[in-house]
Amino acid sequence: MPISARNRIVGVVKTIEKGEVASTVKIEVVRPSTITAMITKEAVEELGLKEGDEVEAVIKATEVMVSKD
Amino acid sequence: MPISARNRIVGVVKTIEKGEVASTVKIEVVRPSTITAMITKEAVEELGLKEGDEVEAVIKATEVMVSKD
Amino acid sequence: MPISARNRIVGVVKTIEKGEVASTVKIEVVRPSTITAMITKEAVEELGLKEGDEVEAVIKATEVMVSKD
Amino acid sequence: MPISARNRIVGVVKTIEKGEVASTVKIEVVRPSTITAMITKEAVEELGLKEGDEVEAVIKATEVMVSKD
Amino acid sequence: MPISARNRIVGVVKTIEKGEVASTVKIEVVRPSTITAMITKEAVEELGLKEGDEVEAVIKATEVMVSKD
Amino acid sequence: MPISARNRIVGVVKTIEKGEVASTVKIEVVRPSTITAMITKEAVEELGLKEGDEVEAVIKATEVMVSKD
Numbered sequence: 001m002p003i004s005a006r007n008r009i010v011g012v013v014k015t016i017e018k019g020e021v022a023s024t025v026k027i028e029v030v031r032p033s034t035i036t037a038m039i040t041k042e043a044v045e046e047l048g049l050k051e052g053d054e055v056e057a058v059i060k061a062t063e064v065m066v067s068k069d
Numbered sequence: 070m071p072i073s074a075r076n077r078i079v080g081v082v083k084t085i086e087k088g089e090v091a092s093t094v095k096i097e098v099v100r101p102s103t104i105t106a107m108i109t110k111e112a113v114e115e116l117g118l119k120e121g122d123e124v125e126a127v128i129k130a131t132e133v134m135v136s137k138d
Numbered sequence: 139m140p141i142s143a144r145n146r147i148v149g150v151v152k153t154i155e156k157g158e159v160a161s162t163v164k165i166e167v168v169r170p171s172t173i174t175a176m177i178t179k180e181a182v183e184e185l186g187l188k189e190g191d192e193v194e195a196v197i198k199a200t201e202v203m204v205s206k207d
Numbered sequence: 208m209p210i211s212a213r214n215r216i217v218g219v220v221k222t223i224e225k226g227e228v229a230s231t232v233k234i235e236v237v238r239p240s241t242i243t244a245m246i247t248k249e250a251v252e253e254l255g256l257k258e259g260d261e262v263e264a265v266i267k268a269t270e271v272m273v274s275k276d
Numbered sequence: 277m278p279i280s281a282r283n284r285i286v287g288v289v290k291t292i293e294k295g296e297v298a299s300t301v302k303i304e305v306v307r308p309s310t311i312t313a314m315i316t317k318e319a320v321e322e323l324g325l326k327e328g329d330e331v332e333a334v335i336k337a338t339e340v341m342v343s344k345d
Numbered sequence: 346m347p348i349s350a351r352n353r354i355v356g357v358v359k360t361i362e363k364g365e366v367a368s369t370v371k372i373e374v375v376r377p378s379t380i381t382a383m384i385t386k387e388a389v390e391e392l393g394l395k396e397g398d399e400v401e402a403v404i405k406a407t408e409v410m411v412s413k414d
C-alpha cells in the first residue's frame with residue numbers, strides 16, 4: 001500500500017534488541033537509495049547546500065519505522 | 070561533534086527544491102550503511118521480525134536532517 | 139492552553155504498559171474526529187490524493203502525546 | 208505491506224491544501240479506532256494516567272503520514 | 277491541560293515567517309529550563325554521557341510545537 | 346559539523362536514567378537561547394500568534410537528541 005513517507009530503504013535485519021516496551025532493530029542497507037529530507041529554507045541557506053555537496057542524512061532512531069512483507 | 074542520532078548516512082546532494090519556508094533536499098546514498106530503528110516491542114512481535122528478514126526502513130521526509138562539513 | 143498541534147483526539151485509556159523508561163498507552167477513540175497531515179507536495183502528487191479518497195492516516199507511536207485534564 | 212507504525216486510522220480525504228513544497232491533508236475519520244502512544248514512564252506517573260481516564264491523543268501534523276491503496 | 281510532553285519552555289515570540297502552508301516561529305527563551313531527551317541506551321554509552329557533561333540538546337524545528345494561553 | 350537542525354541548546358547533564366533499550370537524559374540549560382518551530386500556517390492563525398506573545402515551546406522527549414564534543 002503506497003505511503004506518503006518519502007524514504008523506503010530496502011535492507012536486511014542484522015540484530016534485534018528487545019526491552020520491556022521499546023526495541024531497537026538494526027537494518028543493513030543492501031541497495032543504493034535516495035533519501036529525501038524536508039528542512040527549513042533557512043537551514044539550506046545557512047549550510048550553503050548545493051547540488052553535488054557531500055553531506056550526511058542524520059536521523060534519530062525513534063523516527064525510523066520498519067515494514068515487512 | 071558526536072550526536073546521539075543513530076543514523077548518519079553519507080551521500081551527495083542531487084536536488085534542492087525551495088519553498089517559502091520549507092525545502093526538500095534529495096541525497097543520493099553513496100556508501101553502504103546500517104540503519105537503526107527504535108520501535109515498540111509489540112511491533113517487533115506483530116511483524117514477526119527476526120535476523121535475516123528483508124525489510125524496508127520507512128522514514129518521513131520531515132524527520133531527516135542534513136549535516137555538512 | 140491552546141497548542142499548535144493540529145490533532146487532538148478524544149478517547150479513553152484502555153491499557154498502560156510500563157517499561158523502565160518508556161511506556162505505551164492505548165487510547166480508544168470515542169468521538170468522530172478529523173486528522174491533519176503535513177506531507178510533501180510530491181507525496182500528494184505521487185499518491186494522486188484527491189478529496190473523497192479512502193486513505194489511512196499512519197502515525198508512529200513515538201509521535202503521539204497524551205493530554206489529560 | 209505491514210508496518211511497525213502502531214496507528215493506522217481509516218478515513219476519507221476532506222481537503223488538500225498545496226504549498227510549493229509542503230501540503231496539508233485533512234482526513235475525516237470514519238471508523239472507531241485505537242491509538243497507541245509511546246511516552247516516558249515519568250509522564251504516565253506525573254499525569255496519573257490510569258485505565259478509564261478520558262484523555263486526548265495530541266499529534267503534530269508533521270508526524271502524520273497518508274497511505275492509499 | 278497537562279500533557280505528556282516533557283519539555284515546555286517559556287519564551288516570547290520574536291519573529292513569525294509565513295509560507296503558504298508552513299510557518300516558522302522564533303521564540304526567545306526567557307527563563308532557565310530543563311530539557312528531557314529520550315535516546316537509545318546505546319547512544320548514552322557511545323557518547324560516554326555522564327552527569328556534569330556540557331552538551332547540546334539538538335532539536336529539528338519540525339518537532340517544536342507552540343502553546344499560548 | 347554544521348547540521349540543519351535549527352535548535353542547539355547548550356546545557357549540562359543533570360541526570361541519566363537507563364532502561365534496557367531507551368534512556369532519558371535531563372539537561373539543565375545554562376545559556377539564553379532562541380527556539381525555532383516549524384508549524385502550519387493554520388496553527389499560527391488559530392492561535393493568533395504575533396511578535397511579543399508569551400508562549401511555550403512544547404517538545405516531546407523522544408524528539409530531543411544530545412550532542413557532546
